[in-house]
Amino acid sequence: MNVAVVMGGYSEESVISLRSGQLILNNLDKSKYQLFEVHILLxxxxCLDEGAKYPINKADFSFVKDNQTIKFEIAVNTIHGTPxxxxxxxxxxxxxxxPYTGCTFYQSALTFNKRDTLSVLSKFNIPKANxxxxxxxxxxxGNKVAAELGLPFFVKPNQSGSSLGVSMVTTLDDFQKALDFAFAEDNDILIESYLNGREVSVGVLKYQGETKVLGITEILSQNSFFDYEAKYLGKSEEITPASISQxxxxxxxxxxxxxxxxxxMSGFSRTDFIIMNDVPHFIEINTNPGLSPQSIFPQQAAFxxxxxxxxxxxxxxLALQRKPIWKK
Known part of the structure; x- marks a missing residue:
């Protein structure tokens, strides 16, 4: 079976995606699959094959090598961020x-939009920040925001990952800078109240017909919150399993x-919560969690x-069993 392991992306998360793609290439059975490293860049x-680049034909997601057209039978998607x-x-x-791994286009679009995700989950009584x-x-x-949400509060791009463009505002003197930082990533932003509690990250997937939780990891950031530096530059401690009561x-x-x-949902996911007063409050869900050696999801799989x-x-x-809506 020809398998495209698809990595890269159009955002700053592209570098992280390339690491995730390498983990997938190293863990799929090469006696069962013909693996191809496919880069989707802006x-x-x-397709990167033996050091050479072969352009992908966007008409059918194939490529030509030695005058032979090579088509894929499945795409293993590990792009973080858009697209x-x-x-x-x-x-x-x-x-x-x-066929492709992970969740469908609708779930992907929904969960990448923080506002819309929160709107859907509000119907299911999931605790969250204001x-x-x-x-x-x-x-x-800024004064009205502080009066409604209190200080400190967070300013976040509505559609972004890896904490890009996210700031904690502790004084209104920093508010405009935080707005500019977030608007550099997206034209829409969320301003959220601060949840004073313990941060945990939870790996969830569909496995053997059931929704399975891999583990709960507590995040101890050296910075004021779990930002890009804490996630990818070693400025955090990640404890699996989290030391919490049963x-x-x-x-x-x-x-x-x-x-x-x-x-x-379907596919791999990682959901972040703040535990405040023993109640988990939803922060966000990642539908293509990082799979680099430093990432949380592989740690939880090992646990x-x-x-x-x-x-x-x-x-x-699961991907091979799923049929598009128009085929059902």
Whole structure:
């Protein structure tokens, strides 16, 4: 089976995606699959094979090598950010009739949009921070924001990953700088109240027909919050399993499953919570979690005593079983 391991992307998360792609290439069974390293970058799409670049034909997601057209039977998607985590690639793959791993284009688009995700989850009584939604050009009164949400509060791009463009505002003197930082990533932003508690991250996936929680990891950031430096530059401690009571652990597990199922998810995911007063409050869900050696999801798989190769096999099996809406 010709398998495209698709990595890269159009955002600053591209570098992290390339690391995730290498982990997938190293863990899939090469006796069973013919693996191809496919890069989706802003200026070019290509297959990297034996050091040479072969342009991807966007008409059918194939490439030509030695005058032979090579077509894929499945795409293993590990793009972080746009266009692989926001639904664009998934919709394209459906149009060219290529199975792909992870969630569908709708779930990808929904969960990449923080405001819309929070709106859906509010119908299921998932605890979360209070928030204000702002579009670039709107008049924003910092004093009114502080009166409604309290200080400190967070300013976040509505659609972004890896904590890019996120700031904690502790004084209104920093508010405009935080707005500029967030608007550099997206024209829409969320301003959220600060949740004073312990941060945990939970790996969830569909495995052998059930929604399975791999583990709960507590995040201890050296910075004021779990920002890009803490995530990828070693400025955090990640403890798996989290040292929490059995009662709180059960609550986190059940809430993580409820979030996953309420959003109609499939594929790998990592959901972040703040535990405040023993209650897990939803922060966000990542539908293409990092799979580099430093990433949380592989740590949780190891804790659950599940090999990444087996989890990836499960993902491929689910992808091959799924049919696009127009084929049902």
């Amino acid at each position: 200026n070019e799409w290509y 692989g985590e926001d639904g664009h690639m998934q919709a394209y793959w459906e149009l060219v009739d290529l 928030s204000i939604y702002v579009t670039k050009g709107d008049a924003i009164d 009662e709180v652990e059960n609550s986190v597990i059940e809430t993580a499953k409820k979030v996953y199922e309420s959003l109609g 659950a005593k599940l090999e990444m190769g087996n989890l990836l096999e499960n993902e491929i099996s």
